[in-house]
Amino acid sequence: xxxxxxxxxxxxxxxxxxxxxxxxxxxxxxxxxxxxxxxxxxxxxxxxxxxxxxxxxxxxxxxxxxxxxxxxxxxxxxxxxxxxxxxxxxxxxxxxxxxxxxxxxxxxxxxxxxxxxxxxxxxxxxxxxxxxxxxxxxxxxxxxxxxxxxxxxxxxxxxxxxxxxxxxxxxxxxxxxxxxxxxxxxxxxxxxxxxxxxxxxxxxxxxxxxxxxxxxxxxxxxxxxxxxxxxxxxxxxxxxxxxxxxxxxxxxx
Amino acid sequence: xxxxxxxxxxxxxxxxxxxxxxxxxxxxxxxxxxxxxxxxxxxxxxxxxxxxxxxxxxxxxxxxxxxxxxxxxxxxxxxxxxxxxxxxxxxxxxxxxxxxxxxxxxxxxxxxxxxxxxxxxxxxxxxxxxxxxxxxxxxxxxxxxxxxxxxxxxxxxxxxxxxxxxxxxxxxxxxxxxxxxxxxxxxxxxxxxxxxxxxxxxxxxxxxxxxxxxxxxxxxxxxxxxxxxxxxxxxxxxxxxxxxxxxxxxxxxxxxxxxx
Numbered sequence: 357x358x359x360x361x362x363x364x365x366x367x368x369x370x371x372x373x374x375x376x377x378x379x380x381x382x383x384x385x386x387x388x389x390x391x392x393x394x395x396x397x398x399x400x401x402x403x404x405x406x407x408x409x410x411x412x413x414x415x416x417x418x419x420x421x422x423x424x425x426x427x428x429x430x431x432x433x434x435x436x437x438x439x440x441x442x443x444x445x446x447x448x449x450x451x452x453x454x455x456x457x458x459x460x461x462x463x464x465x466x467x468x469x470x471x472x473x474x475x476x477x478x479x480x481x482x483x484x485x486x487x488x489x490x491x492x493x494x495x496x497x498x499x500x501x502x503x504x505x506x507x508x509x510x511x512x513x514x515x516x517x518x519x520x521x522x523x524x525x526x527x528x529x530x531x532x533x534x535x536x537x538x539x540x541x542x543x544x545x546x547x548x549x550x551x552x553x554x555x556x557x558x559x560x561x562x563x564x565x566x567x568x569x570x571x572x573x574x575x576x577x578x579x580x581x582x583x584x585x586x587x588x589x590x591x592x593x594x595x596x597x598x599x600x601x602x603x604x605x606x607x608x609x
Numbered sequence: 610x611x612x613x614x615x616x617x618x619x620x621x622x623x624x625x626x627x628x629x630x631x632x633x634x635x636x637x638x639x640x641x642x643x644x645x646x647x648x649x650x651x652x653x654x655x656x657x658x659x660x661x662x663x664x665x666x667x668x669x670x671x672x673x674x675x676x677x678x679x680x681x682x683x684x685x686x687x688x689x690x691x692x693x694x695x696x697x698x699x700x701x702x703x704x705x706x707x708x709x710x711x712x713x714x715x716x717x718x719x720x721x722x723x724x725x726x727x728x729x730x731x732x733x734x735x736x737x738x739x740x741x742x743x744x745x746x747x748x749x750x751x752x753x754x755x756x757x758x759x760x761x762x763x764x765x766x767x768x769x770x771x772x773x774x775x776x777x778x779x780x781x782x783x784x785x786x787x788x789x790x791x792x793x794x795x796x797x798x799x800x801x802x803x804x805x806x807x808x809x810x811x812x813x814x815x816x817x818x819x820x821x822x823x824x825x826x827x828x829x830x831x832x833x834x835x836x837x838x839x840x841x842x843x844x845x846x847x848x849x850x851x852x853x854x855x856x857x858x859x860x861x862x863x864x865x866x867x868x869x
Contacts, residue, residue, distance in 0.1 A: 502699040509667050510713035510764045511689030520715065524703045604702040604746030 386568040394578075397571035406560070411579065413555040417473060418545040421480025422538060429485045429537065433492020447493070450486055458483045458544035462551055476548035476556075483544035484537040491533020495526035531599050535592035542584050614681055615642035616768065616800050617666055622675030623825075624661055634825035635661050639675070641819050641831055645767075648794055648801045650815035652808065654858065658826030659804045663770050666802060667693050679768075689713050692761035693770040696777055698753045700745045706756055707732060707741040713764025731763040732756075734793065751782040758793065768800040775810070787813055791838060808854055812847050813840055822858050829857040 371391045377383065378390045385393065401407035436443045436450075461479050469475040499522060507521040549558020557576055564572030600606045624636040635658040643649050653659040664670035665677055668687040677684050679691065692713065700709050711728035718724065732738045735755040745753065754774055761769055771790070775783040791814065794801050805811055811818050812834070820830035830853065836846055 500699070502695050502697060503701065505664075505667070505669050505687070506693065506695060506699040507701075507712070508669060508687035509689065509691060509693040509770075510760070511716040512712070513686075513716075516716055520712075521701070524701070527703070602703060602744075604744055 386570050389571040389574065393571040394574050397569070397575045398578075401560075401572070401575060407575075407579070409555050410557050410560040411583070414545060414549065414557040417476055417549075417556065418480060418541055421477040421545070422484055422541045424477070425481045425484035425537060425541065426488055426534070428481065429488025429533075430492050432485065432489040434496060436489065436493040437496035443493070450489060453482075454486045454490075457547075458540075459547045462548060465548065466551060471552045473552070473554065476545065476552055479548040480541045480544045484541035487533050487536040487540060491529055491536070492526070495529035495533070496522070498529065499525040528599050528603050528605055531592075531596050535588065535596060538592060539584075539588050542587070546580055616645045616647075616680065617643040617802070618676070618678045618681075619662075619665075620676040620678075622665065622672045622677055624658070624665065624670065625673045636821075637825040637827050639821070639826070639828050641828060643800060643802060643817075645800055646798055648791075648814060648816045649803065649819060650811035650817070651802060651804045651819050651821060652806070652811040652854070653821035653826060654806055657821045657823065659806075659821050660772050661826075662821065663693065663772050663802065663804050666768070667691055667770055689716065689764040690766050691768045691770060692764050692766040693772060694754070694757050694761050694774045696773040698750075698757045700753060700757055700760070702745050704745075705741070706737065706743050706745065706748070709745065709756055710759045710763050712760060728759075728763055731759040734762070734796070735759045735789070749782075750778050751786060754778065754786060755789070758790070762793065762797060762799075766799065768802060769794075771801065771803045773804055773806065776805075783810075788839070790814070808851055809842055812842060812851060813838075818850070818854070820854055820857060830854060 374391050378388055389397075398407075436447045458479050461482055462475075465475040465478045469478060503525055504517070504521060507517055512521060546558050546561075549556040550562050551558075553559070557580060561573060561576040561580075564570070564576060597606070619639050619641050622636060622639045623634070625632040625634045627633075639662070651659045651662055661670060665672055666679070666684070668684045668691065701712065704712065707725060707728045710732050711724040714724045714727055729738055729741065732741055735758060737752060737755055737759070740748065740752070745756070748756065758769075758771075758774070774790075775786050778786060787810065790801075790803075803811075803814060815834055817833050818830070819828065820832075821827065822829045832850060832853070834847070834850060836844060840847060
C-alpha cells in the first residue's frame with residue numbers, strides 16, 4: 357500500500373515536471389508535447405481503432421514469426437546436440453549470427469521479400485531462432501546422465517524415454533530460451549515494421565514521425581514498452597517461475 | 610531355474626575408456642559369479658572401477674573384453690530386470706513421489722490405477738506412503754534414497770543394484786538405512802549387488818564380499834560371510850576378514866591370486 361502510494365507520487369511528480377518543462381520552456385509540440393496531448397493521442401487512437409488495428413496486426417506477425425522460429429530452433433538445437441560435426445561448424449557461426457542486430461537484416465529482407473509482411477516475419481525468425489536453438493542444444497547436453505540411466509534400468513527406452521525423461525528434463529532450460537527468444541522477436545518486429553507498408557505498431561510510429569505528430573510517436577513507444585514488459589516479464593516470467601518450482605530448482609516458500 | 614548356474618557371471622572381463630585417443634584401463638581380468646538371492650557387496654577404494662562393474666551389470670556400459678552373462682544370457686542393454694539405485698538418487702524432479710515410484714510400471718502398462726496401487730504398496734514398504742503427493746525437493750536425503758529404492762523395487766527386478774547408496778547420508782541415517790535395506794532384502798528376496806567403499810558397511814551387510822582394488826581394478830578377494838545378522842562388528846571372525854581385506858588393499862600387487 358505504501359509502495360503503491362510512493363509509485364503514484366513518483367509518476368505524478370514526473371508528469372508535473374514534464375508539463376512545466378514544456379510550458380515554461382515553450383517547447384514546440386513536435387519536439388515534446390505536454391502529457392495531456394499524449395493522453396489525448398492514446399484516447400483517440402484507441403477509441404477510433406487505429407492503434408488497436410496496428411497492435412493486432414503486429415501481434416499476428418510476431419506470433420507467426422515466433423512459432424516458426426520455435427519449430428526451426430528446436431529442430432536445429434536437437435541436431436546440434438546430436439551431431440558433433442554440425443556443432444563445431446554451424447554451431448560456432450550461430451554465436452556470430454547472434455551478434456548481428458535485427459535492423460542489419462532489414463535491407464536483405466526487403467530485397468528478398470519486398471516491403472511485405474514476409475520481410476518482417478523473416479527478420480523475426482532470424483532473430484528468434486538462435487536463442488531457442490542454443491537453449492535446446494544446451495538443455496539436451498545438460499540432462500544429468502544418471503537420470504537417463506535410471507530411466508533405462510527401469511525399462512524406459514525409445515519413444516517412452518524421449519517423452520517421459522529427455523523432454524521433461526529439458527523443459528526448465530528450454531523455457532528460459534523461449535523467453536529470451538520472445539524478447540528478440542519483439543525487438544525484431546518493431547525494427548522490421550518501420551520499413552514495411554501495412555498496419556502495425558512500427559508503421560503507426562513511423563506515421564507519427566512523418567506527420568510530425570510527436571504525441572503519437574510517444575504513445576506508440578509507450579505501447580511497445582508496455583506490451584514488451586507484460587509479455588516478457590509477467591507472462592514468460594511467471595511460466596519460468598512455475599516451471600522452476602515444479603522442477604524443484606527453486607525452494608518452495 | 611537351475612539352482613547351480615549363477616545369476617550373474619563375469620568371465621575375464623576388462624574395460625577401458627577412451628580419453629582423447631588414450632585408452633585408460635579401468636578393470637582388468639575380473640571373474641566372479643553371483644547367485645540368486647545373494648547379498649553381494651562389491652568393495653573397493655574410490656577409482657577402483659567398482660561402479661563400472663555395476664554399470665556393466667546394468668547394461669549401460671559395454672565390456673572391452675570378456676563375457677558378462679545374466680541368467681546365462683549375455684547382457685546387451687539396460688532393462689527392468691536389473692534396476693539401479695544411485696548415490697545421488699537420480700529421482701525425476703518433475704514427478705511427485707508416488708509417480709517416481711511407479712515410473713518403471715509406466716513402461717509396461719497404461720492402467721493408472723494399477724500403477725498407483727503398486728507404487729503405494731512399495732512406498733508403504735519403505736514407510737513413506739504419507740508423503741506420496743509431496744515433491745522430491747521437500748524430502749531429506751535419507752527419504753529420497755528410500756523413494757529411489759522403492760522405485761527400483763517397484764519395477765519388479767530380479768537383481769537390485771546399489772551404487773554407494775548411502776554415501777551421501779549422515780552416519781545415523783546411514784545406519785538406519787543399512788538396517789532398512791536388510792529388511793527389504795529379507796522381505797523381497799532379490800539378488801542384491803551393493804557397491805561401497807566402506808569395509809564396515811560391507812562386513813555388516815554382505816553374504817559375500819568381492820574386493821576390487823588397484824589401478825586398473827583387479828579382483829583382490831572374494832569371500833563368503835556366513836555370520837547371522839544383525840552382526841556385531843567386534844565379532845572375531847569379522848575382524849579376521851577385515852584384516853585380510855586391509856592386507857590385500859595395502860599391497861595389491863603382491864596378493865594377486867592368493868585369496869581367489
